[in-house]
Amino acid sequence: DVKVTQSSRYLVKRTGEKVFLECVQDMDHENMFWYRQDPGLGLRLIYFSYDVKMKEKGDIPEGYSVSREKKERFSLILESASTNQTSMYLCASSFTRNRVAGSTDTQYFGPGTRLTVL
């Protein structure tokens, strides 16, 4: 069974703090993703990575950065947390189904980290 774990279920930080959210998957998936989910807005993609040391901006990358030094681990960094970054953060991973065709497989999600920035 695929397992995606996130470092914390709940996190409370203060405005201006640097925040690290960690995600680890155990299925040797090439692709990893960070989303945030807010009521009424659904899931929004922040950053994703198709390989170690590679990263691509999603739809809302501002205020975030990522790091993928190892295949199994994808970190989301809030350089200077702000109250509008209070949200549920979800990590996901997937296989590459067909690199030539540009398609990826089903995404498996971690349990989420509920971040509150005060």
Added chain:
Amino acid sequence: RKEVEQDPGPFNVPEGATVAFNCTYSNSASQSFFWYRQDCRKEPKLLMSVYSSGNEDGRFTAQLNRASQYISLLIRDSKLSDSATYLCVVNVKGSGSTLGRLYFGRGTQLTVWP
């Protein structure tokens, strides 16, 4: 325009009812389609993939109409345990060396009552 649009819901139905959710997508480069289910305070999980020929998994039937860019999910004989948010998801093909990515609808909330 959003990549994926869904019925906003919420849907409140009695046990045993049949309920249908609809979804439209805007990008003709979309190449695969899914329904995910998300329980309250949990992560999304794949419910089923959606194929052009239509596919069924027990009480759940998914349909895809590529010409109309329309996806549907039908749940028959609803159970209390079907209460959840249903997310319509589209995989859009990447360009050049970029792989595809998923676009999620905002979800439709279903509550099944006894």
